[in-house]
Amino acid sequence: MRAPAELTAMFRASGLKVTPQRQLLFRLMHENKSHPTAESLFSVASHHMPGISLRTVYQTLTDLSSMGELRLIDVGSGAARFDPNLDDHHHLVCQSCGDVRDIYVSGSGQLDVNELDGFAVDTTTILFHGLCTPCRVTQKVSSTVAKPLVGISKSNTSSKNITNPKERMS
């Protein structure tokens, strides 16, 4: 994602207005490595600008995505996440804490795919699900209690209920 000043110029050049809300969001997203959801970005933005609307955050994130300045990523945790990193990269998703990290994968463009059969591939998305180091350590300690895997449990332990996705923003 471009720097706030460039985005400002781009927006104006496109006939779009540059409001304080947008400028704040430009700043908060620029080089943000936390893959925030609209909601979590909203809570940070609210701290800087009380009264800003969640609607505006969604709007601006969607606009930036349409302009190709933000990548929208869906790691299956319910809410969409936004990534200002436009490099060709993929993601590591912690199944325990929900944290998302960028990861660079060599040769993903030349994956050996059988029977493409006329399908024209545009983009390839790779998600590595697993455990981040902090969670692995925690898990190891309580490993005797872990994984009631067998049998059917009614309680939903799906990734949708991940607690407290970490935000690392200023």
Place this chain on the structure above:
Amino acid sequence: MRAPAELTAMFRASGLKVTPQRQLLFRLMHENKSHPTAESLFSVASHHMPGISLRTVYQTLTDLSSMGELRLIDVGSGAARFDPNLDDHHHLVCQSCGDVRDIYVSGSGQLDVNELDGFAVDTTTILFHGLCTPCRVTQKVSSTVAKPLVGISKSNTSSKNITNPKERMS
């Protein structure tokens, strides 16, 4: 996913009851290659058994997933999809019609990942987004009108609004 008769035995062995609703869903999902959502499976099921509840479809799909008989896939189109194919495979997602197809990828287990940095990978999911053959043909015909890419459009053209995911069930 196992055959209906085996699932029936498994369910009973686990103390779960085998209802007509479940048997129908076993049959509809067994070797189903359409990657249905709960909703679309519900509409097919309703045809065979009017009055069946969407709640029951969700319940049964969730149960089968917990038992490892179904894989839950999220292609970012809003609703979760269910896949009875338990082979190690990935998915092709048509950005135009939303169709999902299984695809086998060689060597995805040994992707060259830089800086894993302590992260323990459990599963890898690969999504190839692009255009299926039918959609590519259609797109080509109307290619002069296609892709208003530049500028910001307020209208949402995201993958969430894909029309009419094809169902290929009996």
Place this chain on the structure above:
DNA sequence: TTGCTATTTAGCAGGTCTTGCGAAGAAAGA
């Protein structure tokens, strides 16, 4: 077959995430 009991179903309410809409407000050019 009948009766019993734990499980399941149906249906609706409610939760989460996201978008549509319109009145009020504000950016930016004249």
Place this chain on the structure above:
DNA sequence: TCTTTCTTCGCAAGACCTGCTAAATAGCAA
């Protein structure tokens, strides 16, 4: 400063999914 056009806010509503509970029923035992 004025005017036009775009934006913001806030709420309503839509899509998807789960929690809850009364009523129904599978499956076992007699």
